[in-house]
Amino acid sequence: MTVNLLDFGAEGLAGFCAEIGEKPFRARQLLRWIHQSGEADFAGMSDLAKVLREKLAATAVVEPPRVISDHIASDGTRKWLLSVDAGNGIEMVFIPETNRGTLCISSQVGCALACTFCSTGRQGFNRNLTVAEIIGQLWWANKALGEESGSEETESPIPINKQEAIQSAGRRRAISNVVFMGMGEPLANFENVVTALDLMLDDHAYGLSRRRVTVSTSGLVPAMDRLRERCPVALAVSLHAPNDALRDQLVPINRKYPIKELLAACQRYLQSAPRDFITFEYVMLDGVNDSVSHARELVQLVRDTPCKFNLIPFNPFPHSGYQRSSPEAVRLFRDVLMQAGLVTTVRKTRGDDIAAACGQLAGQVLDKTRRVQRSGYEAMQAAR
Ligand code: SAH
Ligand code: SF4
Secondary structure, three states: OOEEHHHOOHHHHHHHHHHOOOOHHHHHHHHHHHHHOOOOOHHHOOOOOHHHHHHHHHHEEOOOOEEEEEEEOOOOOEEEEEEEEOOEEEEEEEEEOOOOEEEEOOOEEEOOOOOOOOHHHHHOEEEEOOHHHHHHHHHHHHHHHHHHHHHHOOOOOOOOOHHHHHHHHHHHOOOOEEEEOOOOOHHHHHHHHHHHHHHHHOOOOOOOOHHHEEEEEOOOHHHHHHHHHHOOOEEEEEOOOOOHHHHHHHOHHHHOOOHHHHHHHHHHHHOOOOOOOEEEEEEEEOOOOOOHHHHHHHHHHOOOOOEEEEEEEOOOOOOOOOOEOOHHHHHHHHHHHHHOOOOEEEOOOOOHHHOOOOOOOOOEOOOOOOOOOOOHHHHHHHHO
16 A cells, blocks of 8 residues: 655654664655655655665655645735645645745644634535645645745855755745644644644754744644643634633634633643743624723733734625724724733734635635535534
8 A cells, every 4th residue: 555655754754664674764864855855756865775765666655735726916925725635625825024934724624613703614624634734735835935935046056966955945944934824723633733743843854943833723622731742832822702602602612612711721831832922813803802892801811821912804705794893993902902011913914815814714625514505694503
């Protein structure tokens, strides 16, 4: 049976090498070829013996998801649609900024958690992404952006060999940050996400710092605890409401893990977190959760939790039933938080001309929950 080496973390790759009778250092070589050089063809792995290359070609592949489309918006934001199997697609987006480049990736095809303002949630759920499909997103983007920045540098001396070329491209680090803010709930696909995280952090693979890899969760409390033990990266929590009554409506998983439990889990997470704060995401929905009194309630709610706020202007989609808060409402809301000493940023709406904002990565979902056939209201009732 052919195995996809993109499905393996460092340990899995070591196990695979042992199985085919190869020494452990081969696993590190393979990691570097696959993830740092973006090499998918064993024949191109020049420092592996020919016999080994042939053995690999007979038993394994390096198979990322297929790229279906690739668009660049006028502000430099770039969005790819990847096909993960017949009928299912996921989107990822790269957001370049002056001092960093952030890749926003997906963890599932669709999402079962049915937050009422989320287009992924409305599309229903199909399946978890495999490790190859999760890390494959970074693999593609790294390759595409490496090539792009490489081609701009026409005056640099020609590198001696390919490895060196890749390393010098890597030093430019087009992608400095990765956020799980595309499609899906990462903590609902725990094992695969953690293996992908391990690869992101591995110096032989992508070598990103823990502080620059962010998992965003709607609040799966037990999985937050497991993440803290297994791989504590930066954590963003989708709060969206200052009390249970409102959060129950917007984020249905709140009925299972209410705010008090969620905040307790945040406190526990902070003991191991690479940053000394939790980022709370708060989608700004006109007339729903965006009043000054909501902001005041929020200040009280988080007074014992070291945190920062990221206010996200709602990204509208057809039949959502919600509207984006006015810039004035967002400003007033932010002022209340800031005056209480809470660092608050307002997410810029980027790449609007290609609908590339995080939290609005639509993809293509063959819904297994048949949620889309029901109206939004019915879906909300069913999730209760
Ligand atoms: N499932 C995870 C991560 C993916 S969504 C989570 O919920 O945290 C990433 C962020 O985008 C979350 O904060 C989510 O609530 C937000 N989001 C979803 N739909 C949105 C929309 N239409 N407009 C703005 N933000 C949205
Ligand atoms: Fe799922 Fe996150 Fe969307 Fe909620 S906001 S439905 S958890 S992807």
